[in-house]
Amino acid sequence: MRTARRRRTGAAVALVSTALLLTAACGSSDDSDGGGGSADAGSCQPAGKPVTLTFTSWVPGMQATVDLWNKNNPDIQVDYKEVVGGNQGTYQAYSNQIKAGKTPDVGMIEFDNLPSFRLQDGLTNVGGCQPVQDAEGKYVDWAISQTSFGEDGAVYGIPMDIGPMAIYYRKDLFDKAGIPVPTTWDEYYDAAKKIKAEGGVIGDFPTDQPAWFTSLAWQNGARWFSVDDDSWTVSLDDDATQQVADYWQKLIDEDLVDTIPGLGDPQWKALDSGQEWSIIGAAWTTKLLESSAPKTAGKWAVAPMPQWTAGDNAAGNWGGSTAVVFKDSKYPYEASEFATWAFSNLDALALNNKNGGQYPATTEGQEQLPALTEGLPYYGDQKVWEVFAQAAAGVDPSFQWGPTMTDTYAALADGIGKAVNGQGTLDDALTAAQAKTIETMKAQSLTVSD
Amino acid sequence: MSTLQRTRLRDRPIPVIATTLFMVVCTAYFLLPLWWMVVASSTTRGGLTDTSLWFHGQFELWTNIRNVVTYQDHVYVRWVVNSAFYATVGALVGTLFASMAGYALAKYVFPGREAVFNVILAGVLVPATALALPLFLMFSKVDLTDSVWSILLPSIVSPFGVYLSRIYAAAAVPDELLEAARMDGAGEFRAFFTISLRLMGPALVTIFLFQFVTIWNNYLLPLVMLQNTKLYPVTLGLATWNSQKAIAGNLQLYVVVGALLSIIPLMIAFLALQRFWQSGLSEGGVKS
Numbered sequence: 001m002r003t004a005r006r007r008r009t010g011a012a013v014a015l016v017s018t019a020l021l022l023t024a025a026c027g028s029s030d031d032s033d034g035g036g037g038s039a040d041a042g043s044c045q046p047a048g049k050p051v052t053l054t055f056t057s058w059v060p061g062m063q064a065t066v067d068l069w070n071k072n073n074p075d076i077q078v079d080y081k082e083v084v085g086g087n088q089g090t091y092q093a094y095s096n097q098i099k100a101g102k103t104p105d106v107g108m109i110e111f112d113n114l115p116s117f118r119l120q121d122g123l124t125n126v127g128g129c130q131p132v133q134d135a136e137g138k139y140v141d142w143a144i145s146q147t148s149f150g151e152d153g154a155v156y157g158i159p160m161d162i163g164p165m166a167i168y169y170r171k172d173l174f175d176k177a178g179i180p181v182p183t184t185w186d187e188y189y190d191a192a193k194k195i196k197a198e199g200g201v202i203g204d205f206p207t208d209q210p211a212w213f214t215s216l217a218w219q220n221g222a223r224w225f226s227v228d229d230d231s232w233t234v235s236l237d238d239d240a241t242q243q244v245a246d247y248w249q250k251l252i253d254e255d256l257v258d259t260i261p262g263l264g265d266p267q268w269k270a271l272d273s274g275q276e277w278s279i280i281g282a283a284w285t286t287k288l289l290e291s292s293a294p295k296t297a298g299k300w301a302v303a304p305m306p307q308w309t310a311g312d313n314a315a316g317n318w319g320g321s322t323a324v325v326f327k328d329s330k331y332p333y334e335a336s337e338f339a340t341w342a343f344s345n346l347d348a349l350a351l352n353n354k355n356g357g358q359y360p361a362t363t364e365g366q367e368q369l370p371a372l373t374e375g376l377p378y379y380g381d382q383k384v385w386e387v388f389a390q391a392a393a394g395v396d397p398s399f400q401w402g403p404t405m406t407d408t409y410a411a412l413a414d415g416i417g418k419a420v421n422g423q424g425t426l427d428d429a430l431t432a433a434q435a436k437t438i439e440t441m442k443a444q445s446l447t448v449s450d
Numbered sequence: 451m452s453t454l455q456r457t458r459l460r461d462r463p464i465p466v467i468a469t470t471l472f473m474v475v476c477t478a479y480f481l482l483p484l485w486w487m488v489v490a491s492s493t494t495r496g497g498l499t500d501t502s503l504w505f506h507g508q509f510e511l512w513t514n515i516r517n518v519v520t521y522q523d524h525v526y527v528r529w530v531v532n533s534a535f536y537a538t539v540g541a542l543v544g545t546l547f548a549s550m551a552g553y554a555l556a557k558y559v560f561p562g563r564e565a566v567f568n569v570i571l572a573g574v575l576v577p578a579t580a581l582a583l584p585l586f587l588m589f590s591k592v593d594l595t596d597s598v599w600s601i602l603l604p605s606i607v608s609p610f611g612v613y614l615s616r617i618y619a620a621a622a623v624p625d626e627l628l629e630a631a632r633m634d635g636a637g638e639f640r641a642f643f644t645i646s647l648r649l650m651g652p653a654l655v656t657i658f659l660f661q662f663v664t665i666w667n668n669y670l671l672p673l674v675m676l677q678n679t680k681l682y683p684v685t686l687g688l689a690t691w692n693s694q695k696a697i698a699g700n701l702q703l704y705v706v707v708g709a710l711l712s713i714i715p716l717m718i719a720f721l722a723l724q725r726f727w728q729s730g731l732s733e734g735g736v737k738s
Binding site: 054056059060061081083084085092096097099100102265284288356 | 495498582583586587590591595669670673674677678679686689690692693694696697698700701702
């Protein structure tokens with residue numbers, strides 16, 4: 001982990017200076033107070049008095065976790081506020097609150113949106129806080145390193161949950177048709193052809209889930225963003241991503257996959273009716289599939305994601321989020337103490353998993369949570385979590401998110417939508433998303449090298 | 451059916467039938483989504499994926515409603531009450547202010563009158579979206595974010611209401627009547643509240659309804675201002691459920707049922723007030 005960080009120290013400097021530049025350029029609103037916020041290790045001290053923190057998230061049932069904390073920590077009370085999903089409006093609200101200096105102390109931000117808030121200079125570096133230093137080692141390497149932006153020792157968000165990926169498949173149908181479960185993408189293609197001959201389809205290429213496509217590119221070692229000195233390099237159309245795009249283009253052209261919106265009722269219906277035989281999903285898909293495709297209970301199983309090179313253990317990661325301490329928090333020490341507890345303590349993780357379906361970002365949680373060591377009846381009593389723990393270990397730690405993912409995703413989704421309708425190809429979608437991303441970044445006064 | 455209509459039907463059957471048919475199609479078109487909500491709200495979670503437009507499987511509407519209402523300690527009821535409070539108070543006060551301003555602009559001549567009116571008119575063109583952030587910054591300066599006031603205060607402003615009041619007051623309140631009132635010794639406020647306000651009735655109902663619906667449906671303002679779940683209006687509340695449906699699967703159904711329930715107060719408001727509306731509109735038509 002340390003080496004991975006040091007490698008990207010240069011990137012950090014760039015990010016920080018750009019962030020400052022941006023704040024200056026916006027002539028941002030007056031600072032409400034001088035205290036809190038600053039990132040030095042020395043400044044993260046306990047308040048030495050009882051404090052009340054605010055915490056916002058949109059994880060179902062998070063109140064229960066907060067209640068448990070409040071019961072045991074009378075001096076650090078947490079006031080929990082449930083808000084709408086990040087992209088449904090909470091990210092916008094955070095941005096406003098940052099401008100007004102009215103943020104909560106702790107807030108939920110998904111990994112892919114973290115850089116954008118870092119650039120708004122809205123986050124506290126809690127890397128110097130004792131509770132974070134104590135807990136840091138528990139987290140999966142790549143999850144915690146994604147929150148450092150390459151700064152040595154920096155932590156801008158405590159990983160809440162992660163979404164390592166695997167393939168969910170209808171074991172009964174695969175067995176009956178005598179089709180082996182694909183372990184490589186080549187085998188996936190062969191299986192798709194055989195399943196088509198059986199009258200089904202192997203799965204869906206979701207037209208509205210750019211993050212899903214991103215995680216497939218991530219699995220293949222794509223590097224969409226990197227920062228060097230003062231400038232960003234954007235390569236959405238790098239070789240690894242193009243290989244993924246060309247592969248799926250082939251499946252789409254040969255009509256071997258559905259092209260319907262993902263994670264919605266149409267897809268659940270296709271999965272529950274036996275039309276689609278598999279879905280490439282994340283750890284959090286486990287419960288979702290179970291509740292959304294109830295008729296096929298007991299017929300599903302989970303296997304590692306197909307590989308580009310036979311014998312590898314490369315997995316993508318889809319989703320996942322962090323708990324950040326906002327810059328305006330006056331109590332970064334207490335805030336990070338709460339956040340690390342809520343997302344690494346086993347009792348807390350058990351609650352988060354039970355109520356919120358969260359897959360823990362700590363190795364300890366993945367291996368020891370009672371709920372994650374049991375076989376699941378819906379999956380024929382398979383211990384599916386072992387597959388995800390293995391996947392979590394196989395996620396490429398070098399993938400970095402860009403600062404304008406909302407626009408990147410929008411452009412990508414737009415291009416994918418066109419491609420599945422026969423207007424252009426997935427390659428064109430990458431080219432368009434690449435251009436749009438660079439344009440948006442330049443509009444935000446970021447330096448982008450060509 | 452009146453004699454007049456009957457004659458028309460006999461004389462020109464084709465246009466009348468065509469018009470009626472067209473209206474029927476339009477009505478069906480507009481009611482279809484509503485109907486879908488009723489059907490979808492009556493099924494089970496699994497039935498939601500069936501896109502059929504008729505009741506299928508067990509009829510679960512009442513169970514679903516009970517589940518929605520009792521979920522998370524009756525939080526849904528709280529949201530509806532909040533919405534009703536914001537919309538009623540906001541629309542009442544907003545209508546009063548708008549009518550006063552519009553009346554003043556229509557009936558008093560003072561320097562800068564047109565300038566004031568034009569500024570207000572320009573306000574009609576500014577989308578609420580553009581105002582959300584500045585409003586948030588202003589409210590946070592005075593520490594009123596995340597409070598009832600942060601929703602109520604912006605809601606009582608209605609530039610469109612002022613515009614409508616002015617136009618309507620200019621046409622419906624005769625200057626002679628006001629002069630007579632003044633001669634009889636009525637003050638300006640008395641003249642406004644006892645005479646003008648009544649004459650402006652239909653306009654007031656229109657403004658009230660517009661404002662009521664706008665506040666009821668408002669999403670962006672509460673989203674920006676509120677973090678306390680207990681203060682949420684029903685729009686924002688349903689959106690929180692919607693963003694959790696990926697994990698808490700039942701919420702997918704609850705959102706549909708909750709949305710259906712949330713439009714009932716709007717329907718009541720419309721049906722209860724349209725009486726005044728119609729009488730007002732025809733009043734102008736048969737002026738002797």
